[in-house]
Amino acid sequence: xxxxxxxxxxxxxxxxxxxxxxxxxxxxxxxxxxxxxxxxxxxxxxxxxxxxxxxxxxxxxxxxxxxxxxxxxxxxxxxxxxxxxxxxxxxxxxxxxxxxxxxxxxxxxxxxxxxxxxxxxxxxxxxxxxxxxxxxxxxxxxxxxxxxxxxxxxxxxxxxxxxxxxxxxxxxxxxxxxxxxxxxxxxxxxxxxxxxxxxxxxxxxxxxxxxxxxxxxxxxxxxxxxxxxxxxxxxxxxxxxxxxxxxxxxxxxxxxxxxxxxxxxxxxxxxxxxxxxxxxxxxxxxxxxxxxxxxxxxxxxxxxxxxxxxxxxxxxxxxxxxxxxxxxxxxxxxxxxxxxxxxxxxxxxxxxxxxxxxxxxxxxxxxxxxxxxxxxxxxxxxxxxxxxxx
Numbered sequence: 186x187x188x189x190x191x192x193x194x195x196x197x198x199x200x201x202x203x204x205x206x207x208x209x210x211x212x213x214x215x216x217x218x219x220x221x222x223x224x225x226x227x228x229x230x231x232x233x234x235x236x237x238x239x240x241x242x243x244x245x246x247x248x249x250x251x252x253x254x255x256x257x258x259x260x261x262x263x264x265x266x267x268x269x270x271x272x273x274x275x276x277x278x279x280x281x282x283x284x285x286x287x288x289x290x291x292x293x294x295x296x297x298x299x300x301x302x303x304x305x306x307x308x309x310x311x312x313x314x315x316x317x318x319x320x321x322x323x324x325x326x327x328x329x330x331x332x333x334x335x336x337x338x339x340x341x342x343x344x345x346x347x348x349x350x351x352x353x354x355x356x357x358x359x360x361x362x363x364x365x366x367x368x369x370x371x372x373x374x375x376x377x378x379x380x381x382x383x384x385x386x387x388x389x390x391x392x393x394x395x396x397x398x399x400x401x402x403x404x405x406x407x408x409x410x411x412x413x414x415x416x417x418x419x420x421x422x423x424x425x426x427x428x429x430x431x432x433x434x435x436x437x438x439x440x441x442x443x444x445x446x447x448x449x450x451x452x453x454x455x456x457x458x459x460x461x462x463x464x465x466x467x468x469x470x471x472x473x474x475x476x477x478x479x480x481x482x483x484x485x486x487x488x489x490x491x492x493x494x495x496x497x498x499x500x501x502x503x504x505x506x507x508x509x510x511x512x513x514x515x516x517x518x519x520x521x522x523x524x525x526x527x528x529x530x531x532x533x534x535x536x537x538x539x540x541x542x543x544x545x546x547x548x549x550x551x552x553x554x555x556x557x558x559x560x561x562x563x564x565x566x567x568x569x570x571x572x573x574x575x
Contacts (some may be wrong), residue, residue, distance in 0.1 A: 186210040186217070221516075225524035227531040228397070232419055235393045245389040245490065246424040247497035248412055248433060251506065254380040254513035255368035255522070256512040311363050314386045318366075319355040335401045335519050339370040367519040381514065383526050386412040386424075387498040394501065395420065399526045401519065405432035410441045423447055428494040439474040450491040453479040505529065 192199040208216075217224065235241050257312035324339060339360040342348055350356045362368050368379045373379045382403055386396040396415035398408050409429060417423045426448045434451040453475045482489050505511050516525050 186214040208479045216321055219418050221521065221522075221528075225527040228394075228527045229419055232393070232395060235391070236420055240389040240391040241388050241393050241395060241420060242418070243388060243395070243420065243422060243424045245426040245428065245493055245497070246386050246395060246413075247389060247494040248384065248386045248409060248427060249494065249498040249502060250370050250382055250384040250408065250432065251375045251502050252378060252380055252403070253383050253506075253511075254378050255362070255365045256514050256517050257362045257364035257368050257379045303558055308363075315361040315363060315366075316355075318362040319359050319361055323353065323355045323359075329339055330361060335367040335369070365517040367401060367517075367522070369403075371403045381519075381522055381526075384408045384412060385498060385501060385530070386416055387501050388424075389497045392497065392501055394530045395424075397526060397530045399519075399523045405429075406435045406438060409433040409435075409438045413442070413445065413447065426450065426463065428489060428491050428497075429496065434475065434478070436472040436474050443474075449478065450482065450489065450494075452476055452482065452491065 187210045189199070190213055193203050193207050207241050232241070278418060311481060319338060319341070322341060330392050336342075337347070338355075339358075340353060341359050348356050348359075360370060362379050365379070371380050371382060382400050382405070384398040384400070385394055386407060387393065396412045396419065398412055398415070400408065409427075413424065413427060423445055424447055427442060428450040429452075431452040434453045439449055439451065482491050485491075511529060514522050514525055516522055
């Protein structure tokens with residue numbers, strides 16, 4: 186909010202939008218908080234404008250997900266016993282210096298709890314409250330959880346099954362964040378973060394985001410069909426082709442895409458198994474669609490339509506996280522973060538629409554001259570080049 190307020194004083198494009206007004210950053214923050222739901226609906230409005238302008242063709246849609254940090258720290262993991270020992274030690278030290286404190290306090294009573302002890306005591310109370318929530322969650326049936334909610338806490342589920350200790354309570358690895366209880370511990374290339382998993386479906390014609398989704402679990406397989414159905418609900422028709430990485434591949438997803446008559450290009454092999462023959466997949470003997478999909482992509486080689494995924498959805502995620510520098514949410518709570526994610530996806534589609542309508546010969550992911558740097562929202566195209574198929 187402070188950056189927007191500063192831009193309203195320094196940048197001509199912002200001054201034109203605000204009619205030379207200079208709103209305070211608190212005013213901008215209150216406006217966003219008050220109209221968060223309405224701002225989240227801007228994504229559908231921009232998407233319909235792109236469809237009316239003929240920028241969305243739904244010929245090929247690429248899907249991918251990315252991990253984004255929550256507005257919380259994952260280091261809040263001190264145990265109850267350690268904090269209780271620290272609090273007891275500090276209280277004992279406070280009693281020993283009580284006489285000296287009385288002399289220094291003057292007109293004050295002198296028996297107030299010091300701020301440095303009160304902070305630790307508050308953290309101890311929060312740890313005990315989080316522990317009580319985990320214990321209540323351990324007693325709750327997994328089917329009783331809301332399907333669109335934050336899901337099980339970190340460590341309460343392993344390989345898709347409930348994870349409990351020997352006595353039926355939460356396991357030792359169970360965690361619940363104090364700052365943002367809806368965030369979850371997610372693995373990334375750089376380690377683990379407390380955050381969310383944002384998923385996108387991008388149209389290949391002009392890199393328009395046609396649907397988005399945000400969840401708390403690191404798995405992507407459950408998001409493929411909701412993204413396809415959301416694009417169909419927003420635009421009135423289904424995509425012709427879908428490409429996604431192996432995180433979205435499953436026998437159920439391939440069957441669902443076949444029922445919807447959507448041509449699928451999903452990577453079904455991981456790591457070293459990528460070059461192994463189909464006969465070596467012992468765990469996939471009962472998954473004929475997965476085996477057939479892997480053979481389909483391998484047979485096409487460099488000419489496979491699967492190659493479109495990297496040059497369609499990859500640059501969009503790069504523009505969001507690198508060019509615009511968005512790597513951490515500002516709001517807390519699943520509902521607010523989902524609205525922030527929807528608001529974040531709206532400028533991305535509007536910028537692609539602006540370039541496609543105003544810049545002749547522009548094509549996403551092929552060229553990115555320097556003068557394409559942002560004039561409104563700090564968006565810059567990634568400097569990628571197209572390569573001929575070998």
